[in-house]
Amino acid sequence: MPIPRATVRRTAARLGAVALTGALLAACGSGGSDNAGGDGRTTLTVDLFGSFGYKEAGLYAEYQKLHPNITIKQTDTQDEQDYWKSLQTRLAGGGGLADVQGIEVGRIASVTQQQSDKFEDLGRFGAGDLKKEFADFKWSAATTKDGKVLGLGTDTGPEAMCYRTDLFQQAGLPTDREExxxxxxxxxxxxxxxxxxxxxxxxxxxxLDSVGSLFTIMIGQEEERYYNASGELVYEDNPAVQTAWDAATKAADAGLSAKLDQWSPQWNQAFSAGSFATIPCPAWMLGYIKGQAGDAGKGKWDIAKLPGGAGNWGGSYLSVPRAAKHKKEAYELVKWLTAPEQQAKLFRKVGNFPSSTGAIAKVADASDPYFSGAPIGRIFGDAAKAAPVQVLGVHDKNVADQITNALSEVERKGTAPEKAWSNARKGVANVTG
Incomplete structure (x- = not known):
């Protein structure tokens, strides 16, 4: 899920998460409680953004049963931007870090290129033997030029379109996913x-929920978005970015958006209120929809192939900070959570599409009764096969956030697209230096 992932994407931000308080931050730090009561148990702390689905799918409980000496404590921050800012503060100070930290795919280039001294090389624990289990693009993105493995991949974000069949019927539109x-x-x-x-x-x-989500899903269909393969910032001159921007502003002008900020409380409530009929839907969004729409939404949602071809939005990594208290134990947990068997369970239970090639084969026949029996294994599997391998830059997520913030100005404040684009450029200049 991460996000996600959105973010996820998943990213992300995902299901039922709450912002960390200062007390929680202290609790998940390297100096937090451990082996409380002297009973020989080791407490592993996991700090994520949104929900990666591990608790919801019962994986923590399963791991603790397999390892009776391990207790897992997880904390969440709903908004990935807030999570990343907090993580940067703690990395700079060296304290308050969990044993396992989630990293959104849009941040992974920053980790490998600028913060490799802050995270443990998982190759020290034998991670190199796992390379064959992951999709090439997923593995390489978390590997430095000198071969350090700074994270293991959780999910990816192949894209589709989720929609409300009951609302389509009321508006006189067809509901068949193929049609x-x-x-x-x-x-x-x-x-x-x-x-x-x-x-x-x-x-x-x-x-649809927001024009920002429309932009994000469209740009996820492109190999080159904000940076080129040489690491140069090219978003201003990239026609793909302009095309997605124009489509999003047209949607705003036509009044097609519910004008909701993704991951906000209002957006969460809108899933059950029927405030929008469609939402661009990377695989990790399935679990989020279920969590927000609840049992009352079962059978009202369906999934169809994405307009314009395949794409990817989100996906995450699990990393171990250098300041982690239990590095080896943390790595063993990360290795287990990202193994093919666990990735397959996650997809079937919460929708996070695997980055493990073995897991992808295991879920090819999966369907989801919540989404009207949609063949999610086929839909997202086909999208994953056809999705481009994206170029990731150091400030990829920051650039994306500035553009979607500007689009929010267009749809919610009526800011002229030209003015909003100028604001986005200024914002990008500030965050990229």
Whole structure:
């Protein structure tokens, strides 16, 4: 899930997470409680953004049963931006760090290129033997030029489109996933269908959640986005970025968005309120939807192929800080959580699509009754195979956040797209130095 992942993507940010308080931060630090009561048990602390699904899928409980001397304590921050800022503060000070820290895919280049001295080389514990178990792009992204392995991959974010069949019916639109995939084979087709929905939509229901999510899902279909392969910042001159920006601002101008900031309390509540009929949907979003829409949403949602082709949004890593108190034990937990068997369980239970090649084969036949029996193994498996291998830059996530923040100005404040783009450029300049 991470995010996610959105973020995830998953990223992300994901299911049911709450912001860390200062007390929680202290509790998850390297100087936190350990072997309390002298009973010989080791407490491993895990600090994540959103929900990676480990608790929800019962994996922590399973691991503790297999290792009676281990107790796992997890803390979460819902918003990945808040999580990353807090992590940077703790890395700089060297304290308050968990044994295991989650890293969003948009941050991994920063870790490998700028913070390799802050994280443990997992190769020291034998991680090199696991390389064959992961997709090449997932493994290489967390490996430094000199061969240090700074994280093991959790999930990836192959993309689809999730939609509310009950709201489609009320607006007189088709609900069959194959028919919809044909109607919105392009993004223009998706926006045209959105205009049809708006004309007959149920009260207080928009076509999509936010234009920021539209931009993010579209840019996830591109190999080169914000940086080129040489590490140069190229977003201003990249036609793919301009195309996604134009589509998002057109959607805002047409009034197709519910104008919700993703990961906000209002956005969370909107899943059960029917405030939007479609949401660009990387695999990790499935668990988030279930968590927010609850049992009442079962059978009301479905999943169709994404407009415009395959893409990837999000995916995360588990890393061990140099300041971790229990490095070897932390690595063993990370190794187990990211193994094919556990990745397959996560996908079937919460929707996080595997980065393990062995796990991908295990879930090819998966379907999900919550999403009207959608063949999620096939839908996301096909998307994963066709998704581009993305170029990741040091400030990839920061650039993306500045652009989506600017798009929020367009849809919520009525800021002219030209002015909002200028604001985005200024924001990018500030965060990239």
């Amino acid at each position: 919809l995939a044909a109607k919105w084979s392009s993004w223009d087709g998706y926006l045209d269908l959105g205009k049809q929905y708006k004309a007959k939509a149920p009260k207080n229901s928009a076509w």
